[in-house]
Amino acid sequence: AGHDGGMLVFKLERERPALAVHGNSLFYVKDRFLRQLDFGSSRDVAVMQLRRHGCPGPRIPETQPKIRPKIPTNALFPPQRASNLENSTYDLYTIPKDADSQNPDAPEGKRSSGLTAVWVARNRFAVLDRMHSILIKNLKNEITKKVPVPNCDEIFYAGTGNLLLRDSDSITLFDVQQKRTLASVKISKVKYVIWSADMSHVALLAKHAILICNRKLESLCQIHENIRVKSGAWDESGVFIYTTSNHIKYAVTSGDHGIIRTLDLPIYVTRVKGNNVYCLDRECRPRVLTIDPTEFRFKLALINRKYDEVLHMVRNAKLVGQSIIAYLQRKGYPEVALHFVKDEKTRFSLALECGNIEIALEAAKALDDKGCWEKLGEVALLQGNHQVVEMCYQRTKNFDRLSFLYLITGNLEKLRKMMKIAEIRKDMSGHYQNALYLGDVAERVRILRNCGQKSLAFLTAATHGLDEEAESLRESFDPEKETIPAVDPEARLLQPPAPVLPLDTNWPLLTVSKGFFEGSIAGKGKGGALAADIDIDAVGTEGWGEDAELQLDEDGFVDAGEGFGEEGTGKGQEEGGGWEVEEDLDLPPELDVPAGPAGAAEDGFFVPPTKGTSPAQVWCNNSQLPVDHILAGSFETAMRLLHDQVGVTNFGPYKQLFLQTFSRGRTTFQALPSLPAMYGYPHRNWKEAGVKNALPAVGLKLNDLIQRLQLCYQLTTAGKFEEAVEKFRLILLSVPLLVVDNKQEIAEAQQLVAICREYIVGLSMEIERKKLPKETLEQQKRICEMAAYFTHSNLQPVHMILVLRTALNLFFKLKNFKSAATFARRLLELGPKPEVAQQTRKILAACEKNPVDSHQLNYDQHNPFDICAASYRPIYRGKAVEKCPLSGACYSPEFRGQICRVTTVTEIGKDVLGLRISPLQFR
Incomplete structure (x- = not known):
């Protein structure tokens, strides 16, 4: 049928099969026969033949036909309600006990008017009549009770003696015997109601939504779909399996849901058991589909705290994936994800989240990234693990924090080493700060003198009682040009307090029992836990000797011949007998290898380092977009790409655009005075760029051109056609210099080109028309x-x-x-x-x-x-x-x-x- 927005397609016949499940059997209607399928044996037989309806085009109703819940002797078959409510009827049949599957009987049914009919007891069923009242009838189709429900437009089965009533915006649980409302929940236009086997949960299916409730109709979760929900059934474990037009999906009562598999054609689920989904297709053919229930069983085991099942699935199932990891983090189980994640970066993040410093330390060593060491240091500091904090500060060369750490832990020996390192690094500020921490007045005087601060050096020496140093500094002053500062007689010696009990161990932690997964991880790798407990300071004694300590000069370097005995490397101690080194090897004479670095130095031979690739060249190598080549400064290749892609042959109008784009391709900053400026190359993919995958940041965005388009519209409305044409043309020429990320933006850019073309052609023609004579x-x-x-x-x-x-x-x-x-x-x-x-x-x-x-x-x-x-x-x-x-x-x-x-x-x-x-x- 025609419509303002296109065409509407209507179905002439209902494609959803009529079906109902009772025990281990499926009853469904096919070709005017009621058939019975046994799920266990797959035996499919015709039970009886249905009488043909007199009204044109009768169809099965929206609700499933309700087979009796006890003994399948009777069946209700209400047809789809007609547009004229007077024509809506239902049929009550008695199913033959000894049916001939080859030639089934056609028993006479009892027909009455009604919108919907469902069972409410072993020998009672409820009918919603056209006056919106509920009629309770017996097996003789006689009315035994009448209950008015004015706002009800549909009824559903809800167990013995109960019904679910649907109105415009809610579902109500109604007790038929007591004629009272038990519970209600808000949901509009429910089409199907599916109860779990033990009647503890119910799924309410609307056109594009599913609401899962408990027996008291309390909402547990609601799921929204973009396409129609077709059918559903409850799994043995309490997971609701449902289908849309092209997917089989799952929903856990906690609200988690996801896709199990895709479908080629719509199906209607009848039962879910194990890895099998029993269903009917639109031709009413029974089918069995195999699914992988690992994902929803894993989530269900986590929710039910069945950690042994979770651990078994983690070790044996292929659960690795960012979605599973994100789910575990969101649900507060990072230690579970930590058990099977192999990626070191992910392991590091998870370990920090669950406070596992040992695993985080292993991952940080493998990654060896400054940012990782900084994060690990912050978390370790919160836990009082100052040994790991010390290692992190050493790896990141954070000398200021390292010095303060040694101060608060009372480790004066290492603090003196930090003062020596600051002197070698020529870090005067750090050198002086460490001297303050140590209370080393003589060192502070020496630092101030070397820095040219004679006045401060003199005051420090005089105040702290270093008379010889003070007198030496006094003599260095020139009385005619310099003034000797006066010493305050009230000045006192301020020394930092000496550490009474230096902290050698980490802060004590509360003793807590390990969780299930932490215990499993610890039992799996005890060696790693033992290695982590070794004191870092214990390394470097006994067998290692003093070779672990380098004798540094004032620049922080050591000569190659020092540290190996008085005679240097050439006269050092010979290798011990424990080293099985054999020098008398029979080598072929043609292997005449030249001398090492010493010989090379004598010959004056120099091998220059290999020239690296500039960021601009990397941009050109990684992209075939013209704008990336312009940003890199490679105008020639950019012109070649524009020529091949959009046929540009006249590049004159592009000159200004090229120069503007190139100027946005890099940043400049002044590092040191009197030196040339340095360049920075901003990347648009800076998170994953690395060394070889970088792409330039693009300053021109699609939204910028769309905003310019509004200005062009204003110029057109004002009648400034020539100016509008120039603006439209500038937008058009800028489109090939865009970079967009998805297909929608590609389509928008192409639409922008079409708009500019229409206006340029039309306005140019209008300008030409106005110039024509009219004689x-x-x-x-x-x-x-x-x-x-x-x-x-x-x-x-x-x-x-x-x-x-x-x-x-x-x-x-x-x-x-x-x-x-x-x-x-x-x-x-x-x-x-x-x-x-x-x-x-x-x-x-x-x-x-x-x-x-x-x-x-x-x-x-x-x-x-x-x-x-x-x-x-x-x-x-x-x-x-x-x-x-x-x-x-x-x-x-x-x-x-x-x-x-x-x-x-x-x-x-x-x-x-x-x-x-x-x-x-x-x-």
Whole structure:
């Protein structure tokens, strides 16, 4: 059927099969037979034949046919309610006990009117009549009770003596015997109700939503789908398995849900057992599909705290994936993910989250990343693990924090080493700070003297009682030029307190029992835990000797010959007998290897280091987008790409765009005075760029061009056509210099090109039309033709109103009343201002009095055409046409090979690859 937005497709017959599950059997209707399928043996037999309905096109209702819940002796078959409620009926059948599957009987059923019928007891069923009352009937189809429910439009089975009543926006649990409401939940337009085997949970299925509740109709979770929910069934473990048009999905009562597998065609689930899903397809053929229940069973085991099952599945199932890891983190089980994650970066994050310093330390050693060491140091500091904190500060060379750590732990010996290291590094501030921590006044005086701070050095020495140093400094002052500072007699010696009990061990932690997973991990790798308990300071004694301590000079370096005994390396101790080194090997004489580095130095041979790849070259290597090459400064390759992709042959108009883009490709900063500026290369993929995968940051965004487009619209409305054309053309030329990330943005960029083309062609034609003389009839006809062509451009409504008004006035003056009337009707359809509409109606009334055209024009409004952007004449459909490879502007064949009038840069009719503005277009 036709619709404003397209077409609507209606089904003539219901495709959903009528089915019901009882015990280990499935009852379903196929070809006017009630059939029974045994799930265990897969035996499928016809039980009985159904009588043919008299009303045209009877169908099974929205609710499933309710087979009796105890002994399958009776069955209700209510047909789909008709559009006329008077025609809605149901049938009550007695199922034959000894049915002949080859030639089943056709028992006579009892038919009565009603919208829906469901069982409420062993020998009672409820009927919703057209007056919206519930009738309780016996097996003789006789009314035993009547319950009015005015707002109910559907009823569903809810166990013995209960019903679920549906109204416009909720479902109500109703006790039929006591005639009272037990519970209610908000959900609109429920189509199916599916109870679990023990009736403890219920799934309410709407068109695009599922609401799972408990027996008291308390909402547990709600799931929304983008496409129709078709069917569902409960798993043995309490997971709801449901289908949409193209997926089998699961839903746990806690709210977790996901996809199990995809489907080629819709199916209707009847039962779920183990790894098998029993279902019917739309041809009513029973099918069994195999699924992988690992994911939802894993989540269910976590929810139910069955950690032994979780651990078994972690070790034996293929559960590794970012979704599972994220789920475990979200649910507060990072230690579980830590058990099976192999990626060191992920292990590091998980270990920090669950406070496992040992595993985080192992991962940090493997990653050896400064950021990881910093994060580990922060977490270890919170736990009081100062040994790991010390290692982290050493790895990151955070000397200030390391010195403060030694101060608060009372480790003065290492603090003296830090003072020595600061002196070697020529870090005067750090050197002085460590001297303050240690209370070393003499060292502070020496530092101040070396820094040229004689006054401070003198005051420090005099105040702290270093008389010899103070006198030496006093003599160094020039009385004529310098003033000797006065010493405060009240000044006192301030020394940091000596550590009473240096902290050698980590802060004590509370003793807690390990969790299930922590115990399993600890039992799996005890060696690693033992290695982590070794004191870092214990290394370097006994067998290691003093060789672990380098004797540094003032620059922090050691000569190669020092530290190996008085004679140096050449005269050191020979290798011990424990080293089985054999020097007398029989080697072939042709292996004459030249001397080592010493010989090379004597020959004066120098091997320069290999030149690295610049970031700009990396950008060019990694991308085929023109803008990346422009940002890298490779204009030649960028021009070649623009030529091959969109047919650019005239690069003059692109010069300013190239220079503007290139200027955004790097940053500059002044490192040291009197030295050249240094360059920085910002990346758009900086998170995963690395050394070889970097791509430049792009300053021009699609949204920027869309904002410029609004300015062009304003110029067009104001009648500044020439300025608007220039702005539209600038946007058009900027589109090939974009970088977008998805298909939607690619489509938006292509739409932007089409908008610019339509406006450039139309406005250029309007500018040309205004320049034409109006003296002769032919000139006036040509003016009218161009105005008519402009009305076929794809413009905004506000601009189309202006274009149609111009064409209407010109054609009315030319006395082409038939065409003018057409323009008037199109103008009124756009809803102009009241005064414009009133004037247009007057012109239309005048045209309808004499609906003829006085002059023949080259214009046929009923024959689709494109406008030639060079000659401004129509190219009707079926005629030969050449197009601009960038804008898509149309031209007559004689203009092939010329420069496009719309873009001013591309060659008409050139064979190209097409617009490329996203990496997705190269995959």
